[in-house]
Amino acid sequence: MAKIVIVGAGIGGIPMALEMKENARKEDEVVVIADTPTFHFVPSNPWVAVNWRKPEDLKVELAPMFKKKKIGFIQKKVTRFHPENNQVELADGEVVDYDFLIIATGPKLAFDEVPGLGPDGHTQSVCHVDHAGEAGENWNKFVEDPGPIIVGAAQGASCFGPAYEYMFIAETDLRQRKIRDKVKMTYVTSEPYIGHLGLGGVGDTKGMLESELRNKSINWICNAKIDKIEAGMMYVTEVDENGQEKKKHELPFKHSMILPAFKGVDALTGIEKLVNPRGFVIVDENQRNPTFKNVYSIGVCIAIPPLEQTPVPTGTPKTGYMIESMVTATAHNIRAELDGKQPKEKGTWNALCLADFGDSGVAFLAMPQIPPRNVQWASSGKWVHLAKIGYEKYFMRKVRKGISEPYYERLTLKMFGIMRLKG
Numbered sequence: 001m002a003k004i005v006i007v008g009a010g011i012g013g014i015p016m017a018l019e020m021k022e023n024a025r026k027e028d029e030v031v032v033i034a035d036t037p038t039f040h041f042v043p044s045n046p047w048v049a050v051n052w053r054k055p056e057d058l059k060v061e062l063a064p065m066f067k068k069k070k071i072g073f074i075q076k077k078v079t080r081f082h083p084e085n086n087q088v089e090l091a092d093g094e095v096v097d098y099d100f101l102i103i104a105t106g107p108k109l110a111f112d113e114v115p116g117l118g119p120d121g122h123t124q125s126v127c128h129v130d131h132a133g134e135a136g137e138n139w140n141k142f143v144e145d146p147g148p149i150i151v152g153a154a155q156g157a158s159c160f161g162p163a164y165e166y167m168f169i170a171e172t173d174l175r176q177r178k179i180r181d182k183v184k185m186t187y188v189t190s191e192p193y194i195g196h197l198g199l200g201g202v203g204d205t206k207g208m209l210e211s212e213l214r215n216k217s218i219n220w221i222c223n224a225k226i227d228k229i230e231a232g233m234m235y236v237t238e239v240d241e242n243g244q245e246k247k248k249h250e251l252p253f254k255h256s257m258i259l260p261a262f263k264g265v266d267a268l269t270g271i272e273k274l275v276n277p278r279g280f281v282i283v284d285e286n287q288r289n290p291t292f293k294n295v296y297s298i299g300v301c302i303a304i305p306p307l308e309q310t311p312v313p314t315g316t317p318k319t320g321y322m323i324e325s326m327v328t329a330t331a332h333n334i335r336a337e338l339d340g341k342q343p344k345e346k347g348t349w350n351a352l353c354l355a356d357f358g359d360s361g362v363a364f365l366a367m368p369q370i371p372p373r374n375v376q377w378a379s380s381g382k383w384v385h386l387a388k389i390g391y392e393k394y395f396m397r398k399v400r401k402g403i404s405e406p407y408y409e410r411l412t413l414k415m416f417g418i419m420r421l422k423g
Contacts, residue, residue, distance in 0.1 A: 001028055002029070002338055003098050004024060004101075004334065005098035006033070007102070008104030010039065011042055015324065015404055016327045016331070019328060022331070024335065031073070031074065031096070039399055040128075041395060042128075043320070045131075046169050047169065048135070049139060049170075050139050050169055051136045055133040074090070078090060078267045081267055081268060082095075083101070099294065103281050103295065103301055106299060107264065111260050113260070114226050117154060124257040125259070139173075142254060145254070147253070147254030148186070148251070148255075149185045149186070150185075150187075150234055150251055150256040151170065153259040154226050154258055154259065154260050155226065155313050156190070156314070156315060157259050157314065158314065160197045165356050166257050171216050185217070187213060187219070188220070188226065188251070189221070190224060190225065193222055194220055194222060198316050199316070202364040202377075222238075223246070223312050224237070224239075224312065225238075225239065233253070234252075235248075235249070236248070236250075237249075239312060241311055242311065262315065268280075268301070273289075273291040273292070274291065274295065282303050283296070286329065287302075296334065299318060304318065320352070322347065322348075354387050360380060360381055360384060361387075361388060362384060363387070364379075
């Protein structure tokens, strides 16, 4: 019998637990450790931030679902990993032993790297459902007395899609309230150009997103480094293609949502040969740590080098399709090890993104995510908005029932169908 411990219960951790349970032997024990009693559906957080959803709409109680699937669940915070001893230390001092460990913690949000950034500072966040709930309360006050809005992503950020989504969803909400004319909107980003997305662009995302910004009368500043944020004022340095100062901006605002950079969670910090200097878990092509070979990792917490050097630092995103493929590869690799074989499965690392704009949206498909690619395609329209709603309903239903299914793979096949129809 083997004890397989999964730390984290998010977009990666939940599918990992379900798929690992399906692939493990009957005598093996699968245990999930998480510091929260609920799963929440992160992709819908931008809707929560303008009160199109309530935080409760996106949450699923974990204990009943795991009990039904015969998966152990420990609701406690992990304070330290001890890979040299095959142990995980919890906040109350308890130590959990494992035969295999899968780290799916997600990231730590590095608000502290920009003075004044984040919910404890002067900007909102959609990275966590509770942050999005606070942003929704702020939005209610804002629409009563509107003014300038700044949305974007700070230096070092790697997840740009939610920033674009929130910008356009907020713009749609303002139009529906008939107060759009009272709000100047500015998009501030570390990307070298609009639509870069940390991926060097996908298809014509540059042209498509620039066109959307122009059509919605939204200004933008690229190659932007946010120096500091004070109440009602953001100080930004715009640099040129060589990273040299080009222009200083002082941007007033009444409402702002800025995505932070990510780093590894505190429990991982400084563990030699397990994580890189930012605290992200080092993995090989099989999702396994090269030094501690019974430790696997999936999702946003793994180390992936930036796609390219940009004038202002940007990271590479870990998208849902990519994470899904990591999950499947890990489950099969651990089963191979349980059967006395060597792991050989690799994640496909494709990217499929549905970016909702409130009443339309942009979808893109990159296979693989990091260029050069075999397939890169982007399209826009109201169908993207409807597809995102369908995605939310499907994934939430899947989690509630404890069903493991490769949704992104299915959706990709549908994308290929749309591509063929469009010629």
